[in-house]
Amino acid sequence: MTSILQARALTKAFHGNVAVDAVDFDLHAGEVHALLGENGAGKSTFSKLLAGVYPPEGGEILYLGKPLQADGPAEMLRRGIAMVYQETSLVPSMTVAQNLFLGHEKAFNRLRGITIAAQQFLQSLNFTVDPTALVSSLGAAKRQMVEIARAVRLNAKVIIFDEPTATLTPEERRHFFSLINRLRSRGVAIIFITHALEEALQMSDRITVMRDGKRVLTENAGDLTQGRIVQAMVGRELETEFSPRSETRPAGKRVLSVEDVSMGTLVRNTSFSVFAGQVTGLFGLVGSGRTETAKIIAGVFKRDFLRGGAIAYEGRPVRYATPGPAVADGIVYVTEDRKLEGFFENMSIAENLYAGLLAAGLNRFPFVSIAEMKSLAEVWTDKLAIRSIGGEARVVELSGGNQQKVVIGKALIQKPRLIIFDEPTRGVDVGAVAEIHALIQRLADEGLAVVVISSYLPEILALSDRILVARQGRVVEEFSPTDASSEDIMYAAVH
Amino acid sequence: MPSNRPLLRIFTQETIVLLMAVVLFAGFAVALDGFTAPANLLNIVRSVSVLGILAAGMGIVVIGRGIDLSMVSIMVVTVAIQLQLLQAGWSLWSATAIVAVITVGLGLMNGFMVAYAGVSALFATLASSAFVFGFVRSQILTQDVIYIPETAGSLLWLGKARLFDLPLDVIVFLAVVLIALVLLRWSRPGRFLYLMGDNFQAARTMGIPVRPLIVASFVASAVLAWLAGIASAVSLQSMNTRLVNSALLYDVVLVVVIGGIGLSGGKGGMRNVVVGALLIGILLNGMTILNLPNIHQNLIKALILLGAIILDGQLNPRDEQTSQQGDI
Numbered sequence: 001m002t003s004i005l006q007a008r009a010l011t012k013a014f015h016g017n018v019a020v021d022a023v024d025f026d027l028h029a030g031e032v033h034a035l036l037g038e039n040g041a042g043k044s045t046f047s048k049l050l051a052g053v054y055p056p057e058g059g060e061i062l063y064l065g066k067p068l069q070a071d072g073p074a075e076m077l078r079r080g081i082a083m084v085y086q087e088t089s090l091v092p093s094m095t096v097a098q099n100l101f102l103g104h105e106k107a108f109n110r111l112r113g114i115t116i117a118a119q120q121f122l123q124s125l126n127f128t129v130d131p132t133a134l135v136s137s138l139g140a141a142k143r144q145m146v147e148i149a150r151a152v153r154l155n156a157k158v159i160i161f162d163e164p165t166a167t168l169t170p171e172e173r174r175h176f177f178s179l180i181n182r183l184r185s186r187g188v189a190i191i192f193i194t195h196a197l198e199e200a201l202q203m204s205d206r207i208t209v210m211r212d213g214k215r216v217l218t219e220n221a222g223d224l225t226q227g228r229i230v231q232a233m234v235g236r237e238l239e240t241e242f243s244p245r246s247e248t249r250p251a252g253k254r255v256l257s258v259e260d261v262s263m264g265t266l267v268r269n270t271s272f273s274v275f276a277g278q279v280t281g282l283f284g285l286v287g288s289g290r291t292e293t294a295k296i297i298a299g300v301f302k303r304d305f306l307r308g309g310a311i312a313y314e315g316r317p318v319r320y321a322t323p324g325p326a327v328a329d330g331i332v333y334v335t336e337d338r339k340l341e342g343f344f345e346n347m348s349i350a351e352n353l354y355a356g357l358l359a360a361g362l363n364r365f366p367f368v369s370i371a372e373m374k375s376l377a378e379v380w381t382d383k384l385a386i387r388s389i390g391g392e393a394r395v396v397e398l399s400g401g402n403q404q405k406v407v408i409g410k411a412l413i414q415k416p417r418l419i420i421f422d423e424p425t426r427g428v429d430v431g432a433v434a435e436i437h438a439l440i441q442r443l444a445d446e447g448l449a450v451v452v453i454s455s456y457l458p459e460i461l462a463l464s465d466r467i468l469v470a471r472q473g474r475v476v477e478e479f480s481p482t483d484a485s486s487e488d489i490m491y492a493a494v495h
Numbered sequence: 496m497p498s499n500r501p502l503l504r505i506f507t508q509e510t511i512v513l514l515m516a517v518v519l520f521a522g523f524a525v526a527l528d529g530f531t532a533p534a535n536l537l538n539i540v541r542s543v544s545v546l547g548i549l550a551a552g553m554g555i556v557v558i559g560r561g562i563d564l565s566m567v568s569i570m571v572v573t574v575a576i577q578l579q580l581l582q583a584g585w586s587l588w589s590a591t592a593i594v595a596v597i598t599v600g601l602g603l604m605n606g607f608m609v610a611y612a613g614v615s616a617l618f619a620t621l622a623s624s625a626f627v628f629g630f631v632r633s634q635i636l637t638q639d640v641i642y643i644p645e646t647a648g649s650l651l652w653l654g655k656a657r658l659f660d661l662p663l664d665v666i667v668f669l670a671v672v673l674i675a676l677v678l679l680r681w682s683r684p685g686r687f688l689y690l691m692g693d694n695f696q697a698a699r700t701m702g703i704p705v706r707p708l709i710v711a712s713f714v715a716s717a718v719l720a721w722l723a724g725i726a727s728a729v730s731l732q733s734m735n736t737r738l739v740n741s742a743l744l745y746d747v748v749l750v751v752v753i754g755g756i757g758l759s760g761g762k763g764g765m766r767n768v769v770v771g772a773l774l775i776g777i778l779l780n781g782m783t784i785l786n787l788p789n790i791h792q793n794l795i796k797a798l799i800l801l802g803a804i805i806l807d808g809q810l811n812p813r814d815e816q817t818s819q820q821g822d823i
Contacts, residue, residue: 300700327702341696346761347689355690358683359702367681410701 004029004064004189005081005158010049011058019045021213022059027158032180032190034200034221037210038233038285038455038490043193046210047160050191051083052076082151083160084144092136096122096129096146100153125149126182141172148179152188159183161192163287165199177203195285197226197494209233226491234457234490245481248465252276254315255418255449256297261309263301266292268473269309274418274451279444281464281481282453285493289473290453291336294420298333299326313418327360330417334408336426336453342407345396349388349406350377352395356410380409385435401432408436412443419443420451425459437463457486469493508755508806509767516774523781530784537662543776544668545727549743550750550768551671552719557751558679559712560692560760561616565605565624566720567744572631573598574724574734578641587647594721601627602717606710628739642733653729664726671719676765688712692760742793749796750775753803 007025011018020042027033037043049056052073061068063079073083090099097111097118105114118131127145135143144164151159165173180203183190194200200207201221209217209232217232256274261267267289274280284290295301296311299320303309311318313329320326323333335342343352354373357363364372380386384405388398395406404424411419421440425433440463444450454460460467460481467479469492477492523530549566556563573594580590601623608619643650658666679685691698691705699705728734754771756763778799782792 298700322704322706323700324702324704333700335697335700341694341700344690344693344697344761346693355686355698356701358686359690359698363683366683368683368686414702 002029003027003062005050006062007046007050007059008062009059010046010056010061012045012049012054012056018213020049020056023210023213023215025050025208025215025218027189027191028206029157029189030184030187031205032184032192032203034204034207035191035193035210036195036197036200036207036229036233038457041210041233042213043210044162045213047083047162047191047193050158051081051160053083077151077154077156080155080157081160082154082156082158083162084147084151084164085162090135090143090146093134095132095134096138097131099135099146100131100150102150121153122149125152127179139172141175144176145179148183152183152186156188158189158191161190163193163195165194165196173199195287195494197229200229201226211235226495227487230487230491230494233494234486245462245464248480248482249278249444251278251466252447252449255313257312258293258297259310259312261293261296261303261311262307263292263296263303266473267296267303270470270474271309272468272475272478274449276417276449277444277447278465279440279450279452279463281460281467282451282470282475283455283457283460283467283489283493284453284470285455287472288470288493290470291422292473293470293475294333294422294451294453297326297418298331298420299323300333327414330415331420332411332414332416332418333420334411334422334424336422338403338407343395343403343410346394348393349381349386349395349398350374352406353377353380353409353413356413360414362413362415376413380413384409384439399429399432400427401429401436404428404432404436408439416448418449418451420453422453423455424452425454425456457489460489461486471495508753508803509763509770511806512753512755512774512803513770516770516777519774519777519781523777523784527781527784530781535780535784539776539780540665541662541730542779543772544664545723546743546746546750546775547668547768547772548671548719548723548726549747550754550772551668551675551765552716552723553747553751554754554756554763554765554768555675555679555688555719556616556712556716557756557758558692558760558763559688559709560695561609561709561712562748562758563605563620563713563716564617564744565601565620565627566716566723566747567741568624568628568739569598569601569717570720570724570727571734571736571738572627573601573721574728575636575641575736576631577725578643578728578734579636581647581650582641582644584646587649598717598721599714602714603710605717606713609713610706610709624739628736632736636736639737640733640735643728650729651732662730664730667722667726671722672765672769679764684708684711689761692762694761742796746775746796749800752800 003026005027007023009022009024010020011022012020023046025046035043035047045054048054050061052071052075063081068079091102094102095115097115100118100121101114115131122129122131127149129138129142129145129149135146138146148159165176180190180192192204201224204221207217207219207221207224207229208215209229211233216235253276254273255276258273259271260269261271262269270289270293282290282294292301296303300323302321303311303319313331318329339345344355347355350373353376357376358368363369381388386402386405386409388402395403398406408424424436424440428436440450440452444465452460452463464481467481467484467489468475469477469479469489471493479489529535549570552566553563576597577590577594580593581587605620605623608614608623609616653663656663679688687698687703687708690703691708695705724734750768750771752758752771753774754763754767754769756767778795779792782795
């Protein structure tokens with residue numbers, strides 16, 4: 001087998017965090033190569049390095065045996081390396097034909113001319129797409145076809161797909177796979193990133209697994225089993241920072257029951273319960289609908305009006321149109337993206353904390369009281385050990401850990417009875433991680449119903465009294481942290 | 496970060512603009528005869544007051560990360576209808592009551608379009624401005640300038656009334672600023688408005704009723720527009736509907752931006768409105784005494800606005816996140 005594309009010790013870091021760590025990689029001509037790994041394992045960054053989206057910081061890329069200078073995706077595309085993203089890069093308001101010839105129009109461009117050329121070209125690929133259709137009217141699979149056709153038209157010898165099947169229906173997925181087979185028979189080498197193990201085993205010739213920015217395994221798909229792949233994906237030393245739990249708290253009163261809840265295609269008929277005095281861990285990969293489910297419970301999103309299922313909170317059915325009444329009832333959601341929807345960046349710590357009190361209507365006076373704000377800030381910066389240079393610092397100037405503590409403080413001030421932490425330690429320094437974990441345990445000890453959403457398995461294992469696993473928009477399995485292995489849980493999440 | 500350096504912290508846009516106003520005032524006082532005469536000083540304050548009331552309303556909306564381009568239209572239309580009703584023989588109270596309802600209705604319309612129909616504030620108010628004025632001018636009003644009728648003696652009297660030697664429109668401006676200042680600083684909805692302007696998504700997630708708040712801010716700006724219209728009508732004894740086609744709206748935005756209420760929301764307050772209005776008032780007055788033609792006045796105002804916006808960008812650098820969410 002000849003290699004068409006090779007990476008030698010390819011390295012890339014963002015702000016000092018190594019995302020891709022000295023990866024060696026070989027892509028054979030005419031093969032389909034699946035790239036697997038957990039969220040944050042470095043798959044996307046690695047493939048973007050190959051496609052020239054990012055310049056590498058170390059190592060080199062060999063293309064057809066010669067070193068390749070990465071100078072932007074357009075130049076790479078001209079040389080024959082194309083990347084197809086999840087969000088397609090087509091122009092929705094133009095026809096398929098116009099999109100195919102985008103950037104390669106002649107000075108006098110006749111619509112009829114390119115439509116005929118596009119028709120002939122699509123037929124030669126055996127793609128059934130109408131060249132006069134507007135891209136905005138096409139489904140996800142057909143859009144992907146157009147994108148692939150564009151890559152093939154530019155004579156791409158390597159096509160990289162970033163999670164191509166994540167948004168497809170089963171029907172569209174079958175179309176996509178037959179497309180991959182046709183490309184392979186034309187001699188195109190393909191890399192595709194996926195979370196679905198079955199797909200990878202079924203479709204690809206070889207499989208590479210990445211973990212923590214390193215390549216941990218590359219083998220022929222025929223020699224691999226799902227079990228071995230999962231082990232390679234999870235197989236970090238468990239765990240320097242956290243220890244898994246030895247005993248769990250018993251379930252208290254049932255605080256929340258979710259039955260058959262659906263929202264579009266993101267959440268599909270999910271059902272589960274949450275109990276007081278316990279930490280319920282919700283594990284799932286990106287796209288498993290865990291954040292969306294949490295936001296439905298907290299009133300940020302609305303579940304489907306028809307056949308949307310039922311949610312009961314403290315024994316009575318609820319359907320919140322906005323987060324306001326949910327907060328008033330004691331349901332508080334702590335966001336995974338604190339900069340986007342967590343804190344008020346131009347305001348001080350005190351103002352942020354006080355905002356929580358005001359929004360829940362728990363302030364003592366009918367008007368804004370600076371004295372109340374100051375004493376509140378004193379109590380909570382002390383309680384949560386928020387460290388800053390002077391209390392007047394704007395939140396945006398704090399470290400990630402202290403920002404997260406402000407966001408958590410703001411939520412706790414609202415006196416929740418059910419609190420949902422979405423990725424509570426994302427972008428948080430190690431010291432603060434331990435403090436936040438201790439705080440979460442304390443809240444459960446105090447009798448709150450606590451939900452922790454995380455895609456970091458060791459965190460889930462260290463915190464939870466029960467572990468729920470979400471996949472493709474629903475909770476699919478429940479584990480006890482004392483007798484489930486991390487392989488079992490990961491298997492349920494990717495299966 | 497500039498705010499960590501104490502020296503730079505003093506030079507906020509507010510203090511720079513205040514400094515500019517003082518320098519400009521001193522310059523005009525030395526260079527222009529009669530600039531510092533008491534009558535002219537009163538003129539400055541008076542010319543500022545209608546602008547200032549409008550800017551207070553605009554400021555409230557902009558703090559919540561919106562913009563209301565229909566203010567001048569609402570100001571003209573509501574007062575014109577009120578005067579027309581008076582001419583038709585309605586009593587002052589009944590005309591005022593019906594116009595109050597219309598004003599609140601217009602504010603609600605703007606607010607609902609932005610908060611519930613999800614139209615961007617820029618386009619919603621631009622369209623409602625053209626629609627409201629076009630409809631009323633073509634269907635209800637018969638002439639461009641509507642005078643206060645002789646029968647409405649109390650309105651005519653208000654125009655001449657003085658409190659502590661100050662004309663009424665100045666008193667109204669001061670009262671509006673004072674009330675808005677107190678509400679923005681010390682009321683819950685006032686604080687919510689800042690939170691919403693700073694980070695809409697965070698405000699919503701933590702349980703603040705953001706959509707009613709948007710509606711309320713547009714109702715407030717509509718009511719203030721009406722008030723500004725009355726202040727202007729009683730001092731001029733009439734309402735000229737051609738005001739809609741003037742640069743007044745532009746001046747209002749100028750006052751708000753130059754005063755330092757960032758268009759990205761969540762910043763500034765009534766102090767900035769006062770400072771901005773003072774600078775513009777002094778500038779307009781000086782240019783009028785100098786007898787500069789209108790085109791040149793507009794040129795100078797445009798240059799100052801551009802300078803203020805560039806300065807704002809330097810002093811309050813927007814990060815990636817804010818620019819993604821859009822500054823309007």
